[in-house]
Structure formats: structure tokens, C-alpha cells
Amino acid sequence: MSRRPKIYYSDSQKALMWKCWQRGESLHKIARLFDRHHSSVRRILAETGGIRPVSRCRAERVLTLAGHEEISRGLMAGQSIRAVASCLNRAPSTISREVRRYGGKNSYRAGRADQRAWDCARRSKASKLTRHRVLARLVAAKLQQQWAPEQIAGWLKRTYPGNEALRLGDLRHVRSMGFRCLVGCIFQEVSGFDSWRRASCHWSCGCPR
Structure with a gap:
């Protein structure tokens, strides 16, 4: 069976994808709109942790x-x-x-x-969770206990008051980590195969195996 050619979604297609996702439709249902596999849609949504990205705009200080x-x-x-x-x-x-x-x-x-x-201006930047494995493991453990990102940030401040390295600045990275772990758990429950979750969580966000 030949593989399908890789598709590059347009901005309008991504907007439709996010609109359906915010209505609560499943990945499989959204993927059928584009005649693609659900993993293709999951890749787009997981890039920003399942949260619709803010529309880009130029800063006032840059040249137009x-x-x-x-x-x-x-x-x-x-x-x-x-x-x-x-x-x-x-x-x-x-x-x-x-x-x-x-x-x-x-x-x-x-x-x-x-x-x-x-x-x-859109170049990828390594998040703090990617650079600090100890912080990533602490956050991953709390996410597995179903803590909210705001709760984790407050707990880190109270538990490690003198350690600035163990601080959460941008909570979007935590939400993104939580989304990847959630998708991995759902995949494991549906298929009974947990290698995808182990690989994605361990290497992407530092979750313990």
C-alpha cells in the first residue's frame, strides 16, 4: 500500500481545524474533513498544547x-x-x-x-522545560496527578523558594506537556500499546517511564 503524500495545511484549513476542535469534535471526525489520518490533525493541535494560538502581529518597534x-x-x-x-x-x-x-x-x-x-521572528525557541530536565520531571509528576499549571507554579515557589531555576514563567509549555501526556494516555487505553506514550513523554517532556 503506497503512502499518501505529505500535506501542508493552509491557514484557512487550520482555522477550520481549530474551530471544530473548540466545538468538542474528535480528532477522527476532524481528520475526515480533510480525508487524512487523525495523527495528521493531532500533530497540528499538539504544537501549541491543544490551545488555539494567538494571531501573529508585528511589534511596534520592528520595520513594516x-x-x-x-x-x-x-x-x-x-x-x-x-x-x-x-x-x-x-x-x-x-x-x-x-x-x-x-x-x-x-x-x-x-x-x-x-x-x-x-x-x-517565528523561529523555534527551546522552552525552559526542554533545557531543565529536573524541572520537567517535577512538572510531569504533578501533571500525572492532574494538577493544573497554576497549581504547579505555586507549589514550586513554596517548595523551592531560593531556587530560581525551578520556576515556571510561560505556562503554555506546561499545558502543551499536559496535552501530549493526555493524548498518549488515550492512545494507550484505546490500543493497549504504550510505546508511543513512553517515547513521546520521556523524550519530549521528561515524564518518567
Whole structure:
């Protein structure tokens, strides 16, 4: 039996996926809308811990597409970096770094620079739970006892008052860990096969085997 080609869901398809998930529909039912296996849908939902991600927006301090276009026009007109920076009310060093980062004076293009800046802002960052295995195991043990992320954060502060390493900042990572453990437990109950749970929990979030 030949394997299906990998699918890349569009933003509209992901929006429909999240809408169905928030209505309480099962992974299998959502997957049938796209004629795919439920694991394909589970992968999308698990990326943010089963919580619908917030729509992305630019920070006020970063350059917009209009700003990139102004830089491109200024360079094409032969203006200096300082003159371009003055038009944008930015520091010359900021514009200089921007130009060097995205092709230099001769190859800078506004559309390409704007897209690369947008993509780089979305780069993956290692969570604290990934970097600190002791913290991950403590959190995983409490999740198995069905503690809420807020309860775990408070317990860590009281139990380890002088240890800043054992602190939870962004609780989304804890919710994501809890979602992966929950999916693994459901898979184990349905299929009677627990290797998926052991592998995903142990290597992804530090749950004890």
C-alpha cells in the first residue's frame, strides 16, 4: 500500500481545524474533513498544547513592509544610510544592520527582506522545560496527578523558594506537556500499546517511564 503524500495545511484549513476542535469534535471526525489520518490533525493541535494560538502581529518597534520599501527606494536613489534612517526616524545603525542582513546595498529587496524578517521572528525557541530536565520531571509528576499549571507554579515557589531555576514563567509549555501526556494516555487505553506514550513523554517532556 503506497503512502499518501505529505500535506501542508493552509491557514484557512487550520482555522477550520481549530474551530471544530473548540466545538468538542474528535480528532477522527476532524481528520475526515480533510480525508487524512487523525495523527495528521493531532500533530497540528499538539504544537501549541491543544490551545488555539494567538494571531501573529508585528511589534511596534520592528520595520513594516512600508519601511522596507522606503529603504529599498532610498538605496536605489543613491541615498546614504544616514539619509534613509532620517526619513524613517530610525538610528543609522538600525538601518545599516537591516541592509547588511538582507542582501547589502546592491541586492536589498523590500519584499524579500520583509518576508525573511517575518519568518525569522517565528523561529523555534527551546522552552525552559526542554533545557531543565529536573524541572520537567517535577512538572510531569504533578501533571500525572492532574494538577493544573497554576497549581504547579505555586507549589514550586513554596517548595523551592531560593531556587530560581525551578520556576515556571510561560505556562503554555506546561499545558502543551499536559496535552501530549493526555493524548498518549488515550492512545494507550484505546490500543493497549504504550510505546508511543513512553517515547513521546520521556523524550519530549521528561515524564518518567
